[in-house]
Amino acid sequence: MLYLIITVTTISLISIIFLTISLALHYNHKRYVSFVTKNSVSLCALKKINSEFTFYPFVNFDQSYTYDNEDYYENISCEDYLIYQLQFQAQKITAQIKKMNRNKIEYSKYIARLKILKLGDFSAPIGKLKRTTLLKIENKLYNEAKFEPPPMQFFLTVTLYCSQINGRIYASKYDNFSGDIILSLVKRLNNKNGTYYRDREIWDAICRVERGKVSNKMRFSIYERDGYRCKRCGISQRYAKLEIDHIIPISKGGKSTYENLQTLCHECNVEKGDSINIFPR
Ligand SMILES: [Zn+2]
Structure with a gap:
């Protein structure tokens, strides 16, 4: 019985000591974090710079279509299908491409602004606080607050499937298109004479897809x-x-x-x- 009591007491004592140490460490850590948050010149500057920048999120426009007629599937390329879809979605997709391009420009401006910031400059005396710990915490907080690179490239994937009439898919093909390629296709699509497309290849692609419907x-x-x-x-x-x-x-x-x-x-x-x-x- 006595043995048991001693054991339990020992365990409790160890736990209490351990808890006290971790509480003390936690308190100490909080003191450092609050000092850095309040007095780091670079961290304050970073937060101000962050408030001046906004980036667009990525919006997915990937396209897919399933053909149950093998002849059409063979005859129609992913580019044909993209050209066809661009008749209806050019505006939305072009707007997204422009947003990604803007992200690229804005992000390089953002990075340029951050370059002049130097870590380790505090606006109040550090007193008894350890400088190495302060720097470590400042570095961590700075990296957490820094914006991740936003999406800066536009890519669209077109996937075409071929299925049996019961819907079972047995073949597929896909192609990726960059923002620049899409913009050049849109330009060719915009070259119209009334409802007719002047570009023969564009018109043929649209006819192939229309027939394949x-x-x-x-x-x-x-x-x-x-x-x-x-x-x-x-x-x-x-x-x-x-x-x-x-x-x-x-x-x-x-x-x-x-x-x-x-x-x-x-x-x-x-x-x-x-x-x-x-x-x-
Ligand atoms: Zn007949």
């Missing part, structure tokens, strides 16, 4: 809507190869929407060519 799923539902018959001559799929036709051709600005798609037999489709004919339903 007719998925196999969509194709089958158009056939079903049209009763598996040619909208022009009425021949059924039993006797002819049916195809999907854009009523207003893509080359003339037509879109791959249900309203602009119809079922034609191969012969009628060839005969129609690039003309705009809406056959009676």
Whole structure:
């Protein structure tokens, strides 16, 4: 019994001593931190400089699309898809690129401002405090307060997937585009004549992607809507190869929407060519 009591007392005593030491150390540390926070010339200057700078956060614009038609997947490049999307998102993406460029300029200004700061200068006498400890704490606080480099580069990833009609993906490809490349594409897109793009490559890319928007799923539902018959001559799929036709051709600005798609037999489709004919339903 006595043995147990002694043991418990010893443990308690050790704990109390240990607690006292750590409390003392903690108190001491707090004294140093508060002295540095109040009197470090560089730390005060850093906080003032920090208040003059703001940086933009990173916003992700990565694009992806899944094709269930292998021909389209093969035929369309990641750049084609990006060009197509830029028709609608150029403004937002350009604004983000400009923000990243601004971050770069602002951050180099920020770093230049910090260069003139010298650690170890205190605005009050340090008295009995240890200078080496003060410097260590000042260094730590300074590094904590310093802004991390903000995002300064814009990159966008386009990923294209190829899936079976049941949705199982079995192929993919991706490409990265820098802000500069995107800005040059936007410039080419802006070279327009009314609704038409002057740049032939840009226009071809847009047409490829627009054509590729007719998925196999969509194709089958158009056939079903049209009763598996040619909208022009009425021949059924039993006797002819049916195809999907854009009523207003893509080359003339037509879109791959249900309203602009119809079922034609191969012969009628060839005969129609690039003309705009809406056959009676
Ligand atoms: Zn026909």
